[in-house]
Amino acid sequence: MAAAAAAAAVGGPQPPQPELPAPGLALDKAATAAHLKAALSRPDNRAGAEELQALLERVLSAERPLAAAAGGEEAAAGGSGGTPGAAEEEALEWCKCLLAGGGGYDEFCAAVRAYDPAALCGLVWTANFVAYRCRTCGISPCMSLCAECFHQGDHTGHDFNMFRSQAGGACDCGDSNVMRESGFCKRHQIKSSSNIPCVPKDLLMMSEFVLPRFIFCLIQYLREGYNEPAADVPSEKDLNKVLQLLEPQISFLEDLTKMGGAMRSVLTQVLTNQQNYKDLTSGLGENAWAKKSHEKYLIALKSSGLTYPEDKLVYGMQEPSAGTSTLAVQGFEGATGTLGQVDSSDEEDQDGSQGLGKRKRVKLSSGTKDQSIMDVLKHKSFLEELLFWTIKYEFPQKMVTFLLNMLPDQEYKVAFTKTFVQHYAFIMKTLKKSHESDTMSNRIVHISVQLFSNEELARQVTEECQLLDIMVTVLLYMMESCLIKSELQDEENSLHVVVNCGEALLKNNTYWPLVSDFINILSHQSVAKRFLEDHGLLVTWMNFVSFFQGMNLNKRELNEHVEFESQTYYAAFAAELEACAQPMWGLLSHCKVRETQDYTRNVVRYCLEALQDWFDAINFVDEPAPNQVTFHLPLHRYYAMFLSKAVKCQELDLDSVLPDQEMLMKLMIHPLQIQASLAEIHSNMWVRNGLQIKGQAMTYVQSHFCNSMIDPDIYLLQVCASRLDPDYFISSVFERFKVVDLLTMASQHQNTVLDAEHERSMLEGALTFLVILLSLRLHLGMSDDEILRAEMVAQLCMNDRTHSSLLDLIPENPNPKSGIVPGSYSFESVLSAVADFKAPVFEPGGSMQQGMYTPKAEVWDQEFDPVMVILRTVYRRDVQSAMDRYTAFLKQSGKFPGNPWPPYKKRTSLHPSYKGLMRLLHCKTLHIVLFTLLYKILMDHQNLSEHVLCMVLYLIELGLENSAEEESDEEASVSGPEHCHDSWFPGSNLVSNMRHFINYVRVRVPETAPEVKRDSPASTSSDSLGSLQNIRTAQIFSLVAERRKKFQEIINRSSSEANQVVRPKTSNKWSAPGSAPQLTTAILEIKESILSLLIKLHHKLSGKQNSYYPPWLDDIEILIQPEIPKYSHGDGIMAVERILLKAASQSRMNKRIIEEICRKVTPPVPPKKITAAEKKTLDKEERRQKARERQQKLLAEFASRQKSFMETAMDVDSPENDIPMEITTAEPQVSEAIYDCVICGQSGPSSEDRPTGLVVLLQASSVLGQCRDSGEPKKLPITEEEQIYPWDTCAAVHDVRLSLLQRYFKDSSCLLAVSIGWEGGVYVQTCGHTLHIDCHKSYMESLRNDQVLQGFSVDKGEFTCPLCRQFANSVLPCYPGSNVENNLWQRPSNKSIQDLVKEVEELQGRPGAFPSETNLSKEMESVMKDIKNTTQKKYRDYSKTPGSPDNDFLFMYSVARTNLELELIHRGGNLCSGGASAAGKRSCLNQLFHVLALHMRLYSIDSEYNPWRKLTQLEEVNLQLGNEEQQPEVPILYHDVTSLLLIQILMMPQPLRK
Secondary structure, eight states, X not given: OHHHHHHHHOOSOOOOOOSSSOHHHHHOHHHHHHHHXXXXXXXXXXXXXXXHHXXXXXXXXXXXXXXXHHHTHHHXXXXXXXXXXXXXXXXXXXXXXXXXXXXXXXXXXXXXXTTOOOOOOOOEEOTTOEEEEETTTBSXXXXXXXXXXXXXXXXXXXXXXXXXXXXXXXXXXXXXXXXXXXXXXXXXXXXXXXXXXXXXXXXXXXXXXXXXXXXXXXXXXXXXXXXXXXXXXXXXXXXXXXXXXXXXXXXXXXXXXXXXXXXXXXXXXXXXXXXXXXXXXXXXXXXXXXXHHHHHHHHHHHTTSSSOGGXXXXXXXXXXXXXXXXXXXXXXXXXXXXXXXXXXXXXXXXXXXXXXXXXXXXXXXXXXXXXXXXXXXXXXXXXXXXXXXXXXXXXXXXXXXXXXXXXXXXXXXXXXXXHHHHTHXXXXXXXXXXXXXXXXXXXXXHHHHHHHTOHHHHHHHHHHHOHHHHHHHHHHHHHHTTEEEOXXXXXXXXXXXXXOTTSHHHHTTTTHHHHHHHHHHHTSHHHHHHHHHOXXXXXXXXXXXXXXXXXXXXXXXXXXXXXXXXXXXXXXXXXXXXXXXXXXXXXXXXXXXXXGHHHHHHHHHHHHHHHHHHHHHTTOOSOOOTTEEOSOOHHHHHHHXXXXXXXXXXXXXXXXXXXXXXXXXXXXXXXXXXXXXXXXXXXXXXXXXXXHHHHHHHHXXXXXXXXXXXXXXXXXXXXXXXXXXXXXXHHHXXXXXXXXXXXXXXXXXXXXXXXXXXXXXXXXXXXXXXXXXXXXXXXXXXXXXXXXXXXXXXXXXXXXXXXXXXXXXXXXOSSTTSSOXXXXXXXXXXXXXXXXXXXXXXXXXXXXXXXXXXXXXXXXIIIOOHHHHHHHXXXXXXXXXXXXXXXXXXXXXXXXXXXXXXXXXXXXXXXXXXXXXXXXXXXXXXXXXXXXXXXXXXXXXXXXXXXXXXXXXXXXXXXXXXXXXXXXGGTGGGSHHHHTTTSSSSSSOHHHHTTOOEEEEEEEEETTSGGGGSOOGGGGSSSHHHHHHHHHHOBOOOHHHHHHHHHHHHHHHHSOHHHHXXXXXXXXXXXXXXXXXXXXXXEEEEEEOHHHHHHXXXXXXXXXXXXXXXXXXXXXXXXXXXXXXXXXXXXXXXXXXXXXXXXXXXXXXXXXXXXXXXXXXXXXXXXXXXXXXXXXXXXXXXXXXXXXXXXXXXXXXXXXXXXXXXXXXXXXXXXXXXXXXXXXXXXXXXXXXXXXXXXXXXXXXXXXXXXXXXXXXXXXXXXXXXXXXXXXXXXXXXXXXXXXXXXXBHHHHHHHHHHHHHHHSOHHHHTTTOOOOTTTXXXXXXXXXXXXXXXXXXXXXXXXXXXXXXXXXXXXXXXXXXXXXXXXXXXXXXXXXXXXXXXXXXXXXXXXXXXXXXXXXXXXXXXXXXXXXXXXXXXHHHHHHHHHHHSOGGGTOOOSSTTOHHHHHHHHHHHHHHHHHHHHHXXXXXXXXXSTTHHHHXXXXXXXXXXXXXXXXXXXXXXXXXXXXXXXXXXXXXXXXXXXXXXXXXOGGGSOHHHHHHHHHXXXXXXXXX
């Protein structure tokens, strides 16, 4: 034995080892094991130890199995003939025998299990295992139980759920750090370690000797099997092969862990013993194979750090600061070692994203940091190297299970957690490169969730291993590899960088496991506390969050529909929610008490700094770039949510954490831009960006995202509104929503930034936004239970809901430890308070309808809140659904029979910090807007809807609800007008401004507006002095000017002169609106107040004169108690009455003025008079139709006036200006046709550059040739003699005619005398749909690239209409309506017949000019080629000289003839009447004639032979001219009449009109 051991120990190269140990040992493993155990039990056991080592060296030779696997027979030839599998089996048998010390292995296992002191379950499971989670018993949100422990514990009445594990997990039963002891099962409740006797020393003695060698052998296998992959070639197959070979060994280790606590503690000693590792890994001797595997290990280690040693000069050459900051933020320009360069061996990291210019970078200082975050890894124990290979091999399931099975051993758990943290950066690098990142992510989380759910352990690792620093740094490094330059605001000079949402890292959620760990550790108060106290970490984290600020920027497509709809928005929303919002909720959950004020101050401070840096980086001054929107502003949202928490829970003074006015103005711009863009998207202004932009708008308000996105945005805008000048804020809102130009008293206006069709919906959007801003109290004073109740009522009002769908739709804080959790007690109690349960019912078909919750009657009566419903609806139809249900309730309960308006709901009181928000309701700018809109609605101006009126009245009512208590200006207001004639209203209080009369208003209007005719209001004054006075006192108002003025005031107040140098940059940008040259000033006589307008509105809505009667004249008590149930539900009439009652109850003066107005006999309202009976009969659709017709009439009138004005202006210099004026006004003007493209959805005229075309099918047809002259029906031939000869068909007759003419007359003349196409003629038919030619080309390209087998040939130009799917093969261009040739026909008609005939001849003789290089001309040529290629050559070449141009001429006018004839058949024999419905719509004669005429006019007919001259016979035509031998022309009377007419028409400039 000793000799054998000595031989084995001798250094130097040795021959291959025999496959089995010496024959003597092989015969009896048990005897050998017993002998060795006895030897090791002696006091002096050195000899026994050496003997055992020698044996293990031979048994566990690591080179054999892998060599055999790699080299086949040669490698196996060294042994005595066993397969690799047999050798491994043999080795494992030896290990089992040695561990058992000569006894039976099963008995040994049973003996070890008897000494299991573990009080933890620790059962490990993999993905798809069904487990349980009890929220009542859990301390950590990630706590989970296996089925056995759950059923043996008592969870009666608890809030638990059964789930299918996504990533795998382990049972936490028995772990008091993760769950409460009351939830432990019976097995793990007893801390029975005291009852278990100590483990006998000799039981596990052999294990302590054998296992180190066995694990080292496994590590050598792993080293040898790993090959550093080539640049792009993945080596997964090789890795899997190695893992397959090692499965028995890993399974053996896994079985050992299941023997219980005694064996686990031995394994822990082995895995963590540094001396063992050092001895075995350094004593490699001269063994070449061992050295080679060690070299492979060193190569693998080399790329494990975040930087190479040579990069260290860039990092850490900075002295640590004396303060608490452990991370230093430094800006440096294009420094060589920026963090993005994670690993110079990673080719994918070496893209051009680093040279992005100056930006803040986070660097680690060397002083206080553990340099191991940056450095190459150094291993000191088996555990560390095992984890390293586990990561390198991408977390094989068996290895993961083995490592997790060991966790019940507390000592191991600590060591393993520290090792895991040490390898964290390496895990990130491997994960980024992995091709199976999903599987790997699940395995990583499987491990990390077990480690970081334990608060004590997380705290320990945070303190000892800088866990927080490592996590934040690793996340930062990970994201820096996919940064791109931000295009927000200043595209060229922007220094801001954002993550690229198209990168796989974001698209595949590769960052998920790291973020998940970070959220997990932030759920522990002690860890979160350290994070919030560490200023350096907060700076780094804000830097990380800023990478997501402004990502996935959308640019509005103004011209063409976007070709490819990007789906990156999924990645962007997921990234903000997971990487930014969830950690934020985690931190917020620890800022709930007054003592945590400093944490909030820290976050707010660094958040503001990051925001300031962001504004600087994107060069932002005061105006956002137009037509851009990003839904991602995580920095704004962090700031908003911490402000909210500071006021709500920590009693912080809001002003102490707010920045100056200028910063507040900047902060409000981007969230406000999002709200305006939402309105634009719903108005279809972004339709060219495709469906994905609607997807973004819907996701932004969807239940899982709303409280991390739209709610913080609205809250931040509320905070800004409460502190900024209210006039500035209101005018900013209307400017952002692009409706400033609409807010004029004039009946017509010009909007320079918005199309007329979008004005109504954008105005509705702006007013609805103001209502939400002023009504919403989610963060302004509502308690958590009130919020939950409001959310639940809103969802139930839209539709009845099941319990599960309601759980899903109620927004919850994404971090489960942070407040109300759906399913908790408050959820159930609120649900039972607001809803009734409708039990499940069987439907007639046998299917069962689920049980639903429906709102209680009192909820509809008192709590239905339309504002909350609008805020929470993803689909607009849900708002209508809620209103329909509300209407049904009112009718059913008899409260209101008609169509009600959304009810006004009284709001909960504001928190004192936000009282300033109500100043918005009491500012002159809003009052002017409300006054203007009421006036416009009363005067029936266009683009105003019932919804606008509803919102205007809602805002007035909100103002009356929240008016200042005192009414001190009762007397002062009498003398008001004298000293404030230029400011519309005397004060800012709505109550007093409501009664203030406005007499004259100066407006800017288009010169064609009706107001211009009334030159000045002199007619209403007694003398000219009076009219002068009116002009002087006329109010003029410009929202933009107002905003500019306020902005300048604030800037002057808050900023130094240095900043003002930058200002002019944007000040002139908005000078355009309202200052277009066509506008002129007019003065309108108004003489109304808000009160008088409301009373007239009441008359208008009710359809009766003097319909309003003040109710207090009958019952004075009503003024003392105006909250009467009678007024709570109703329509617009009721809303007006409610407002007037509130106005009167708040002010004696208002009451008196209302009575005075009512006493006067009110004049009739200008436009429509509808009685109440008629009003009821007009349903909604009819009213809409009437409004549309009225609008079109106005537009037509406006257009005709404009045209007549233009014509007058243009013809002034003409010498014959009298006659043309008469003719042009008498003739109706033809407006340019508008076409809808069925591909991009845009509407517009066809143009030279971007022509539109009709989808057409070109077919060769011989149908006309089969027409017969006689009316007798043909007989079917029944004998050979009776044959059908086509002697009497149309085709035969025309053929005979042409050949006869060609026999006697000149060939070219014959080809002008007949028509062809009776056989093989080209028929052009259309489905009636139009598309842009360029859209059609893109469509054809997509069809070519489509792999699906189509039933047509794309290469031949065949396709199906994108809208109706009819077969087509060409596109016929539509000629622009505004073509130049039109003008040639604008001729006076009083000329003699001779002059007119001469003129026609000149026009025909003039050769057509084919515009050389326009897109339209190219398409005209192209379609002509298509028409020619449709039929065979024999059907278009009838000339005696082939290729003659006369052939083309004949063919072209014959195509016109063929299509006219076929159209005639379609229409039942009459082109002017009959069948014009479907056929008329589908006729394309107009477009076809344009194309044919354009080509025919390229062939000029020699004037000598022009048929027009012969027809008109103006001059004697000398037929004897020319050579006698030459054949004569075809006489004019032999010509085909129809052909002659067609030639005359097609030779004239198009289009021809009467």
